[in-house]
Each structure stands twice: as structure tokens, then as C-alpha cells.
Amino acid sequence: MMSDLEKYKLKYAFAEDYGTSYYKFGPVGETPDIIENRGIILDKISIVSKIMGIEKNIIVGPEVATYIGHREAIGRHLVYPMRDGLVEKENERSWRVIYEITKYGLNKHRPIASDFKGFYVAAALSAIAPEYMYRRIFEIHQKIDEETGLVKAVTIIPQPLAVAIAEKSITCIVVESGHGNTQITPISRYPIREAILSLNRGGAEADAITAEILKDCGYGDLAREEKLIRCIKESIGLIPTDLQTSIEKAKKDPERFRAVFHIPNTTITIDLEENSWMRFLIGEIVFDPENEIFESFYRKGMPRPRDTMVGDTRIPGTIDMARAIIMSAERTSFEVQMYLYRKIILSGGNFSWK
Template sequence: MPKNKADIAKSSSSSSADTVILDLGSYNAKLGLASNEAPKVLPNCIFKAKSEKKRQFISSQLSECKDQHQLFHMYPFSNGILTTWELEERILDYFFSDEVLNVNPKDCNLIVTEPCFNFQSIKRLFTEAVFEEYEFESAFICPPAYLSSQLFRTQNPLEPTCLVVDSGHSATHIVPVIEGAIAWHGVIRVPVGGKVITNHLKQRITFQQISVNEETQVINQIKELACFISTDLKADFRLAGDELSPLTRSCGLPDYVHHFDGYMRAVEETFERPADHEQLIRLTADRFVAPEILFRPSIIGDVRMGVAEAVADSIRRFSQETQLYLFRNIVLTGGCCLFPGFLERLKQEVGPEVPEFGEVEVIRLGDPLTTAWFGGKALAENTAFFEKMRVTRAEYQEKGESACEGKFVRPNCK
């Protein structure tokens, strides 16, 4: 179990120059020091297992659970919003302990993300914990899309304006960043993300093949391995109708002897009989119908906009000159952007909305899962800018919450 906060402070050997970068996603957290080459990607979750009722597994401790059948997940986030601070605090204790980062918060700066539209009460608790409980030397709090825009600006110094499409586990946020500042009137939240896709896939498999309603973790793994975004729905539906469709994939459930995770068979083994230890499911049309929810929420009865519509709607809220910059600098971040075909489909659907003489360009800055974290690293390395943006513990102790106004990137800040 993680140590208490006093133990965390005593057990560390980090220097005052360290900056902890923490991108808190609703499914995974990306964390590390600015001096690290890459972040750790760990579950932002606490697990209970049916096989070990007396113990809870915090984040990566799940690897110590021998039988992960019928896991119960406790997420601090709900629908893309941090709602249960007590759970997040336990996870943060673990992240800062010697089992993971092994840092002394008192000697560190912190760059940490929060959802675009979080409850004011949670924001207050979050800020208080940063300065009063963990006692970081200084901190900067912002949405992950802002950090992604910082990485874009670092790599494209002549392009100060971009549109960040942050499609994660619980929701998708469309965030225009104009001249380095979030234009809040253009931010749109689409309540569709990886969780909805996983749940839909579970329902389809349970209805058509075998019951997997209690195997969220496994179906999420299979979704990540097998699903893709169609760039030609009519053609893919025709292919899916063939008895031996080239789109069909066989996926296996873990037996916790030969396989400990969900897996996908090699393409050439798709139609071979299962081995004695294998329990297989076959996916064809569901491989692209489930993630199609991102672009057509009406599949699950939601009448709100899909991702491409939201992108176009957000951009139309600006002058034509600004629109041209936004259309040509659409930056993808978040786990759902890893679906094969996502970039091409978004460009395909947004293209007709571009004003005359404009162009649409959709960009990945490396791995969309860690784009925000690397944006935090770029921010930390821009020492002069970071000095202006951060709030020190001394400033917070003197001015309280008002010290954060105008610095932390929040809807009520300019």
C-alpha cells in the first residue's frame, strides 16, 4: 500500500529543480519528471477483484492480482469530470510514493491537468491538496488540451493557433487555442469516448455470442486491438456481409494460464478452430460499427453532434481569418485518436466545411496518448514562460485561491 504523505516526503531524494508532469486522464494517467524521456502510463483507477475480496489494487498494483476475472473498477472520473476526490487522492499518494515516482512534493514543481469543465468545489479541493497537503514548491493547472497546444507551438513556432481534438475515455473535447490562449466560447464537449464504445461492444458480443458484461477490462483490450474507424462505410458493410469476410478477426478471452489479457489471433489464423484452452469471439462489422459512435452518436440514441460536426461547429464561431488557421492546424490527442482511420475520417468529413481558398490538415504529434504530457515537458523546459505561469506555494499561502486567478487555465481565467 502507498505510504502516507509524511512518509512520501521523507523517502525522496529529488532536487528542487524537479518538475512533476501529471496528465490525469479519466482512464489512464501519464506521469513522470520533466527530466524523463517519456512518461509512465498507468491506470487512473482502483480495482477490486472477485478472487481477492480483502484487497484493493491501486493503479499498476493490478499486475499483482493473479485472477483478474470480473474486476470492479473505481474511477475518480465520471463522464469526463473529476467527481470523487477521495479516490483520486489515494491514487496520487500511490503515484508520488517510492513505488512509482519516488518524489518529495515539497522539493518539486507540478504541472497537472484537470478537465475543461470541472466542478468549482473539486477545483478548490484539488488546488488545496496541491499546496496544503502535498506542499508542492509551485504548480500550474490546466486542461490537457492546453498542454497539447504547447507542444504544437513548440514544434510549429510560426503557427500560434490550433484546434485540439482531445478524445479520451469518457468524452471528447474540441478546444480552440488562439494565440496561445483557450477561446472558451469555442470549446465543445462531445459526451462520447472510449468507455461508450467499450460498453456498446460488450452489449453486442453478449447479445450475439457469449456474455461478457462483467469483462470490461478484457473487452476494452480487444477493442483497442481490433476496432478501427471506417473511411468508407458502404464498402466495409459490403465486405462484412461475406461469410469469410477479410474484415473478420478472432479474439480470445484470457484463461489466466496461457493468456492473461484479451488478445487477437493472427489474421491467417482467424478461421481456424480454437485450441482446447481458448474461448474465442469473432468480430466483423462490430469492428467499425462500435467506434463509429464517435462520429454518429445516433447509433446509441444520442441526438447530439459527433466529433466531426463539433469540430466544424467550433471553428464556425470565429472570424473567417481565424477559421483558416484552425482548419489547417487540427491537433489530435487522447486514446480514441489511436483508432486506425480516425485521422483520415476526420479530415474527410471536415474538409467540405473549409472556407474557399482554405485547407484542412489533421495532425498527430507522436503518440496521441502522451501528447499532453510531452506538452507539459515542453512547458517546463521553457523556463521563462513557466516562471510566469506557475503559482508558488509562498504566493498561495499569502493570497490563497486568488493567487491562481489569471495563471491557471480555467474557464473563469483569461
């Protein structure tokens, strides 16, 4: 029989997942809310905003879109605090956005029940998040509780461990891929930190190749808006089992693989026509940016994923995913490796296409 405290914890458990592109939150056991992990920082509050009752200069949640009136505003005011899974210690602009996003999520689910004395929060951070990020997230929740009374206690765990728990797997490899990086984390009851492999690539590379494809197909004017590129990527991108075979099939039967995307709420339609075979490049670059087909894009100026140093070992930024997973697993004990390979879990926004 559960004690009153256990019943309370179960009733008011609250989960938070700080992803590179999205922030997921909500009471445990319910479908989570999802907002983009970003915010607008305004230089000053306009008269119109004051008339509408808006007094704060940091905007988060769905409202953000209404503040992006022109492309120049994106670069000046829009902040993605966790693009690489990390936030620099002194980057106060990013920490202010994270504070507002966290407060937004907790406030949205504020209970009206008389027995509510604060949520028991479980938050998930990147596997490579340093200790100071954990401390800062604790401080943010403490401040929110002082202001609102919404937080009773906080626990922070690495995202791969949260994924493993959700999948009910105590021994596995979690490949967590967000916008700016990909972490390969072997888990045997807890993440094996010495074997974690972080690659400097993620959804950004798929976005970059999508932008290059748009330019090559005559849609260069659309290749500057990040969110639009992401929508196109997720709608037309395909992951090939074998790139060369897939390209050959698409060229022989272009209508079957034709990539057409209508931009919602506009009159603009993107049609790759005979170049629709290029949609396979979007999926391929996620798993094998070393494929020779990408060399021409790198030569044209598309950024090549940066190498990573793990101890004294240099990990090529373009290493294919299979080799990277093997390299990570081989840093664990021989006995546990056979169990790790039995379950490899793909997680994160970069693996969550439509």
C-alpha cells in the same frame, strides 16, 4: 546562462495528466508512467492484508487488479473518479482515490539526490473542469507536500492546451476524447472557452457497441466485464473511411477482415467469423453515432448519447464529429477560423487504439 532556480526547475519538473480512464505521470522529458485512473475502496482491511503489511483501505495502481476477485466486487468497491472528466464537489470517494493516485505517482519518482526540495508539478485537467476542481487538486498537492515534502509548486492547465504545447501549435483545434465525454477546443494561444463544445460521448459508446457485438456473436457472458470489453475494442475495432463501403468489402472477403482475439492468460478465444464486418461499427460510433445502422442497437436498449446544452443551443448527442468541429470553430472570430482548420489534433484515450 540559466540561473540555479531555472536549472532546478528543469531537473525536477513533474507532469501529471488526469484522464478519464488513465493517469499519466512522471518527470518531464521521460516516457510517462501510465496507470488506470481508478481505485479500490475496501470496507475493511482483511487479516491477510494486515499480515502482508497492507494497512490502507484505498488501493491504486497495478495492485488494483489483484483485489477484484469476482464481478460483484467491481460494482461495490471499484471507483473511476473522472469518468466524465468531472468530479462532483462533494464526491469524497472519488477525491480520496485521486489523492492516492497523485501520491502514488509522486512517491514512485521520489529522487534520492541531496539537492531535491520538491517537484515543480504541471498538472492537466479536462477543458470543462470547473474552478472547484482546480482548487481541490491544489489542496491535494499541498497535503501531499505536508506529508512527504515532494511538491515545491503546482501549475494546472487545461488538457487541450497541454496537447497544443506538446505539438508545438499555438493555433489549432484539439479534439480530446476520453471515456465519458469529448471536448472540442479551439486554441489561439490559449483555449477559446466560449467556443469549447463538450459532447456526452467518448470511449463508453465504443465499449457499449463492442458489448452488443459480443452478445450478437454468442459471447454475452463476456460482455459484463468492463476492462475486458475495452481490451477487445482496442484490439479488433477498426475505423472506416466510409462505413458502407468497408462493410461491403468485409462481407465479400471475410477472411481478410476476420476478427479473432485471444484473451491473454486464458484459454478463451473470441472469433466473430462471418460477423467480422461488425468491427467497423466500433470505430464508426466514435465519429458518427447518428448513422442509421446504430438505430437497431438503440432500440434494443443500448444508451443513446445524451444531448448537450451550449447556452440556448441544444447539441444532439449523436452529432457527427465533423459537424461538431465545424460548429465549435464557427463560435470563434471569422479571422481565426482559417488558421484553426489548418491543424486539428485528435487526443485522449478514445483515440489511442492499438
